[in-house]
Amino acid sequence: MSNNNSWDWDTGKRLVADLEPWHNEFSYMEEARISPHGENIAAIVKNEDMEFTICSQGADGSFITWENSYDKIWNLKYGPDNRLSALISDMAEWTVSTDDTPWENTYDFAWDMTFNPAGTHVSVSTQKELQYSVITNDVPWENSYSRLTDMALSPDGNHTAAVVETIPVLESEIFKFRKGCYSVAVDGTPWGTNFMNVWDPVFSWDNARVAASVRTNYQDYFIAVDGKTWNKSFTSVWMPRFSPVDKSVTAPVKTNGKWFLAKDGDIVWDRGYHQLWHHFYSRDGLKIAAIVASEFGKWTLAVDDTPWEITFSQYLTDAVLSDDGKRAACVFKDDNKWGIAVDGGAWEDKFDMAWKPVFSPDGRKVAAKVEINGAYHVVVDGTVFKTAYDHLESPVFSSDGSKLLIKGIEKNRYHREIISVKGGL
């Protein structure tokens, strides 16, 4: 996450935009997007020429639209650096536009817009004349492929990787397919080893290496790092992750009917689960957490191979560790209601939906966005705030953990609010 010290952290509620005039002006308006720092709001609209453009709030509270308008706009997103990007199309030529500045390279289609954590780089997958490639900040790969999926951007934004079809294989060529026609291309250059399938490429934290899940035949699944597989195969694997502190790679692996966590090919969590996926490291890289099913239909969170005692029958998602790795939280579904569990205990209130909880940087507080009876609320440490929003972004803590940024729309009025959460609530 980018440092948010430079944001306005003065407590109080400030009207950023009244969307009522927007609705009056535009016959067509999509869902509004709000910037990470909360200072801006924008939406895809159709202007009077029935062309697509972007409307956002101006300095004086009125609205302004982009100077350019297009045949089609989609995937409007604020990057982590608060710049606004979208995929735009004119005369069937697609590209990216950031803050109303379109890229020069255009394509027959562009999708999967991805930002690096600092927001300095934007990547998309592209297709031109049925050749597939990747472009970052208007700099395209030199190579293109007959098929490309699963694009990944390195943390520093300087590298991209994707699963590519290195040997074009026709439908029905099943025996050629079995020999391996897929690989990972990093910055356009393929690994050099082909596999029957490749999924989920991921970059190392030093941006230098790429790991992915592969299978070489129907029975042998591996993790491959820079094109070289682990020396042991498994019944199945899920997406690998690089350790933030050393050069190791970990991944959930299935063997003998149970799931384990393996590091560089060796099992490091030996408890054995019915399911294990979405593992991740704490910020310091010292702890690993994962979503697990300790038994069939019993879902919980495990940290360093120790699962919580509490289990949930329906679903578990959005797991998160505090920065110091000492605390853990997640969203769960049980008994057809959604809830949030922290450190092995569920909050008393249940919701119609719950979003990924966030820890304050000091790890003392947990906040989340939830939905109750069709309206959105902020919850901090289990206490539901009264204000009901029509639209709400997940809350953000200040770096000292004393304040909370709430970005919500009530009755077409978008407010940016800073509240103090020092001490109790």
Add this chain to the structure above:
Amino acid sequence: MHSIYSFVTGPLAWLAFIVFIGGSAFRFYSLYSLARKKDALVFEYMNLKFALRSIGHWLTPFGTRNMNLNPAMTVVTFAFHICLFLVPLFVFAHVIMWKESFNISWFTLPGVLADLMTLVVIFSCGFFLYRRIMLPEVRYLTTAVDYLILFIVAAPFITGFWVYHQWAGFPTMTILHILSGEIMLVAIPFTKLFHMFLFPFTRGYMGSEFGSVRMAKDW
């Protein structure tokens, strides 16, 4: 002759019952532990209400569509299974033996009725044999063991009928009757005759799946 009789009614009978009970218990135990280990899901979906709902339909004559499509088979199957159970348990001669050995007794079937029911079993076995030979879809599935099992089931009833009526050579036939009964008991845990114990579980599991997950009938 008398010593053979003592042997088949004494140690051999004990052995037969021990093998029958012990063997059945073992089969149950091994299936249960295998299921726990490999098919844990089965236990997750078992549902008593829907298991009983399904079993109830399948234990009711003409309670399912297939029973209506095969009326002769339905009549014979129900008559056969009912008689197969009732006759050995309630025939006068058997109850007397329990009385003599353990001084316990219970209700007995009138002789004529028991005789008729025995004939039903024998006739049913004949019907099953006829089906096995004459119906192509049954013949296709039939193995030598299937004939053997049919014979194992029919034998105690044929010999029993013989003994009851005290026809020629009935002392020998008595021993054969006891022996064949013991063979049948011993065969139950180790052959397809074990279906009598598995029925509630297989039917109950399908009933549970259909009732609680699929929300449909299974009859």
Add this chain to the structure above:
Amino acid sequence: MTESKAVKDTAIDDQGIIKGIEQLSPEKIERVINQVLKSETGARLKTYVDTCVHCGLCSDGCHYFLAHDRDPKYSPAAKVKQTLWEIIRKKGKVTPEFIENAAVVAYTQCNLCKRCAMYCPFGLDIAYVMSVMRRICHKLGVVPLYIQDTAHSHSVTKNQMWIKDDEWVDTLMWQEEEAQDEVENLRIPLDKEGADVFYSVIGPEPKFRAQLIYQAAVIMNAAGENWTMPSMPGWDNSDMCMYTGDYEMMERLKKAHFEAAANLKVKKIVMGECGHAFRSVYDMGNRALGWKMPPLEVIHAIEYYNDLFVKEKIKIKKKFDRPVTLHDPCNIVRGRGLHEMSRNIVNATCKNFIEMTPNREHNYCCVAGGGVINCGPPFKNARVDSGKIKAEQLFAAKAKGAEVVIAPCHNCHGGLEDIIHHYGIDMELKFFGDIIYEILELPE
């Protein structure tokens, strides 16, 4: 003992099976079989095989058996005899030729429709046994070419039809634009976080029947639904890997599908009129991943449409006036008991309804299900021949006046279309979506 006709009527012409067999050795067969039997099966398979008393009563449960004039080799138990009985008896020491026949039986002579479980007095699940056989064949690499190719498509694209990521979004935008000619500013909202409904379809919809997405969009719009479709893989709820026996891929697909919905924080997944995808999401895939029931509520189109009429969320101009009959798809009737809701929709939308018999749980399969139609042209003639009993059932409904067959399942459409054509039945096939769209009163 006289055998029925030779096990193989004609030499098969499927490169997936033929070449797959060429690459087998007895050692490999034995090793793979025992690996599957030992590590993936247990009491269930053992009980099913041991309990069967060879009574043949399952026969009347099978439309293949009925369509082939009661040819014994098509009875459900006979298919077990030709596959797992022999394999278990010989402890996996079977020949490549045996595997060849077993593959043909398991992939093309059983629709995994589970009707026979309602005819077997013991409720033995022969579809499960056939699935174990398919699993073995998958691991041996002996799978009919067309369905294997489809499974490969799933593994690369996470959809059934090799549809590339851009083609998917492009198709949705195209349908949205088309629909806007009819309904101003109609949207197919992509990736709308927090929507109530996540609408998912099967790969063939964008590929061949994009108008179905158009119709769904118009219906959703008319109902005032807060809905969305995902722009990235996970949009396809179909699953041929479930049918080839590639369960690792089935798990990967269902994970992608459920997570696509969960990541968008939707309340429920509504899926189009498809049967096998429902089985994959509601029965097989969720279990394989560790969920007793689907982690998010999964609503089949029938349930969704029924709800629209019950809650009066849509209005119709007038009832559909041609006489209709209704086909009950296995996976959503024996699989989810949606038959009464289907009839509610028929009654709400059609003037004249003629039942086909048997119906509801006892309806005959279209012979396309269970991946059989996906085994493609090499098996088409055999499949259509096996539809004879289905054809007779349709003819009977037609004799009572039915002109239109409503089949709320894609596979059923494929199968019934071939049957209607081959036997010259001359009936028209429709989805519920077709009928509702046709008579829908668009809101002002």
